[in-house]
Amino acid sequence: MAQAKDFLIALDDGHGMQTAGKRTPFISSLGRAIHENEFNRAVVKFLDIELKRCGFRTLLVAPTDADTSLKARTDLADRHKADAFISAHYDALDGKFDGAGKDPEGHTIFHYPGSKSGAKLASCIHKFLIQGTVQKDRGIKQADFYVLRETDMAAILIENGFMDNLKEALRMVDVQYQKETAIEIAKGLCLYFGVAYVPYVAPKPVAPKPAPSKPATSPDVLHRVQVGAFGSKENAEKLAEILKKEGFSPIIKTEEK
Numbered sequence: 088m089a090q091a092k093d094f095l096i097a098l099d100d101g102h103g104m105q106t107a108g109k110r111t112p113f114i115s116s117l118g119r120a121i122h123e124n125e126f127n128r129a130v131v132k133f134l135d136i137e138l139k140r141c142g143f144r145t146l147l148v149a150p151t152d153a154d155t156s157l158k159a160r161t162d163l164a165d166r167h168k169a170d171a172f173i174s175a176h177y178d179a180l181d182g183k184f185d186g187a188g189k190d191p192e193g194h195t196i197f198h199y200p201g202s203k204s205g206a207k208l209a210s211c212i213h214k215f216l217i218q219g220t221v222q223k224d225r226g227i228k229q230a231d232f233y234v235l236r237e238t239d240m241a242a243i244l245i246e247n248g249f250m251d252n253l254k255e256a257l258r259m260v261d262v263q264y265q266k267e268t269a270i271e272i273a274k275g276l277c278l279y280f281g282v283a284y285v286p287y288v289a290p291k292p293v294a295p296k297p298a299p300s301k302p303a304t305s306p307d308v309l310h311r312v313q314v315g316a317f318g319s320k321e322n323a324e325k326l327a328e329i330l331k332k333e334g335f336s337p338i339i340k341t342e343e344k
């Protein structure tokens with residue numbers, strides 16, 4: 088069976104945080120617009136964790152918030168001979184909220200036209216992507232995108248929803264949706280490479296430690312054995328004599344009552 092550590096996965100968090108135009112319309116309930124990169128980089132962060140847990144090696148091709156050029160992203164993946172390239176994005180049509188039911192919706196997976204490895208990777212990820220949050224499935228499509236064309240490995244680009252659909256825009260900052268997307272992509276990569284997906288297991292709560300008991304021998308504790316206590320010193324001396332005959336070494340301590 089293939090081993091995850093044999094494979095290097097390049098992760099691309101599409102765009103930079105301030106890339107012009109790559110954001111939702113103003114969302115009044117949030118008091119701001121959501122930048123596309125907020126979602127993309129969160130998915131890449133969670134995907135990186137997922138893949139490392141499964142044993143893969145990963146390569147972040149745009150680890151900063153700057154808008155790393157597409158060429159720099161694909162060159163880095165090619166130079167390291169990555170085995171797969173995953174680009175996370177959020178779609179847009181006209182950049183306006185047109186009201187419920189009027190905006191485009193759903194997710195789409197793209198691979199380079201005619202790429203067999205791209206098509207296979209896309210179908211493996213598609214299998215899991217349609218299992219989570221119920222969204223319109225726009226299917227697997229072919230596109231001549233730079234990062235798909237200029238990479239020497241199985242490469243896909245996922246548009247995980249529409250920024251100009253209010254319902255889907257709000258999912259961009261939903262941590263559960265970000266994590267779920269990452270888990271589904273990770274499961275698809277495991278299927279593609281024929282390795283086992285390793286799910287997250289929450290650590291067991293740590294039981295409180297019992298208070299340490301005094302050890303049997305301790306340098307600051309003395310255990311005395313007393314065999315009698317008498318008001319009359321004579322009686323005490325009689326008992327001491329008996330003990331001496333039995334081989335003990337008694338001492339008599341006189342103290343105030």
Ligand SMILES: [Zn+2]
Pocket residue numbers: 101102109123176177178
């Ligand atoms: Zn994008």
